[in-house]
Amino acid sequence: MQANWSGDESTRALISRAQNGDVDAFELIYNEHSGRVYALCLRLMGGEQTAATELMQDVFVRAWKNLGKFRGESAFSSWLHRLAVNAMLENARSDKRRVARVLPMEDTSQIGAIDLERAIARLPEGARTAFVLHDIEGFQHQEIAAQLGIAVGTVKAQLHRAHKLLIQALDR
Amino acid sequence: MKDDTIDEAKLRDLMNEVSALPTSIEPPVDAWAKIRAEIVKTDQSDLTRIRFWQNPVFLAAAALLLVAGSSAVTAIAINRRGASVAREAERQIAAAPDTNTGPASLAQFTVVESDYLRAVNDLSATLESEQDSLSPETITKLRASIKIIDAAILEARNALAADPANKTLIQMLAKSYEQKVDLLKRTTEMARS
Numbered sequence A: 001m002q003a004n005w006s007g008d009e010s011t012r013a014l015i016s017r018a019q020n021g022d023v024d025a026f027e028l029i030y031n032e033h034s035g036r037v038y039a040l041c042l043r044l045m046g047g048e049q050t051a052a053t054e055l056m057q058d059v060f061v062r063a064w065k066n067l068g069k070f071r072g073e074s075a076f077s078s079w080l081h082r083l084a085v086n087a088m089l090e091n092a093r094s095d096k097r098r099v100a101r102v103l104p105m106e107d108t109s110q111i112g113a114i115d116l117e118r119a120i121a122r123l124p125e126g127a128r129t130a131f132v133l134h135d136i137e138g139f140q141h142q143e144i145a146a147q148l149g150i151a152v153g154t155v156k157a158q159l160h161r162a163h164k165l166l167i168q169a170l171d172r
Numbered sequence B: 001m002k003d004d005t006i007d008e009a010k011l012r013d014l015m016n017e018v019s020a021l022p023t024s025i026e027p028p029v030d031a032w033a034k035i036r037a038e039i040v041k042t043d044q045s046d047l048t049r050i051r052f053w054q055n056p057v058f059l060a061a062a063a064l065l066l067v068a069g070s071s072a073v074t075a076i077a078i079n080r081r082g083a084s085v086a087r088e089a090e091r092q093i094a095a096a097p098d099t100n101t102g103p104a105s106l107a108q109f110t111v112v113e114s115d116y117l118r119a120v121n122d123l124s125a126t127l128e129s130e131q132d133s134l135s136p137e138t139i140t141k142l143r144a145s146i147k148i149i150d151a152a153i154l155e156a157r158n159a160l161a162a163d164p165a166n167k168t169l170i171q172m173l174a175k176s177y178e179q180k181v182d183l184l185k186r187t188t189e190m191a192r193s
Helices: A009-019 A023-044 A049-069 A074-092 A097-099 A116-121 A123-135 A139-146 A154-172 B008-019 B031-054 B058-079 B079-095 B105-135 B136-164 B167-192
Strands: none
Touching: A009 A023, A023 A049, A023 A074, A023 A097, A023 A116, A023 A123, A023 B031, A049 A074, A049 B031, A074 A139, A074 A154, A097 A116, A116 A123, A116 A154, A123 A139, A123 A154, A123 B008, A139 A154, A154 B008, B105 B136, B105 B167
16 A cells, blocks of 8 residues: 655655755645645644644655755655654653643544544554554555564554554444 | 454454555645645755855865864874873874774885875866955965964974874874865865856
């Protein structure tokens, strides 16, 4: 499911221009990738549009500042994805208010079965992150564990919880 | 005991629904404006930083600092009564990050010195031909800085004549030459920009 995350010639040319300080080229890169990055940010942030927009903006500002370090070993979109996850983790660490918005792990009674997106948004943060990265973005358990700095077993457990909670929510 | 198993059919249904989710969602239309403002601001602060480094007053001050430090090390290194201080200076020099490990002996340095002198001559000639694009103030500051570095080179040279095996002095002399080449290079770049 990780299609369209690979770079092509036009993207490479734009990246090269942006690396030389061409903001217009960077805007074209933004236009090409922002939808995908925003979808990821929106799901990682539990459907909160303001938080997702801020996260996406943070990701692209970080991308601009670090463009010189992008050597093209990985697809540009994967690189952006890593920036998004890192930014999300940093924000989560610094913004304790988010904890209050996260439902307790076992509190399935509050998960409404309105639709899948909303059910995903209402998952506990750890389960949601694992689910979004694995089942929507198509990353492997090991990759997710490395990015989040947790054990592979923990990723699998979070994923299992996410599946269970989502099935319960959508059954209602 | 709590049942932790998941119905395979339900999981398949869930995955089917997941695969139908959009992979791209249009962000708010004004999102780019804030990003652009932020990166332009970043670029301007980078520019300020570059200008600060290119500022002739800064260059002169940097040269003064280097030479003042170098002169102090020279004085310490040739003064046997300041042996403990000299050891500390040597330790600091050894600990400093240095991409070029530098010549270990005066004989080795003599070989390297000819390269420095060639670079200095070439850069000086280039600068001479392009000095019209520099302000009089910059040229004055540059000449003053070069004069100070040359004095440090001469001082280290004289000290080495008395103590040819002193590695600290050899490294210091090499660094003074590096500083001179670097100063000329930066000023040449400034003249061309």
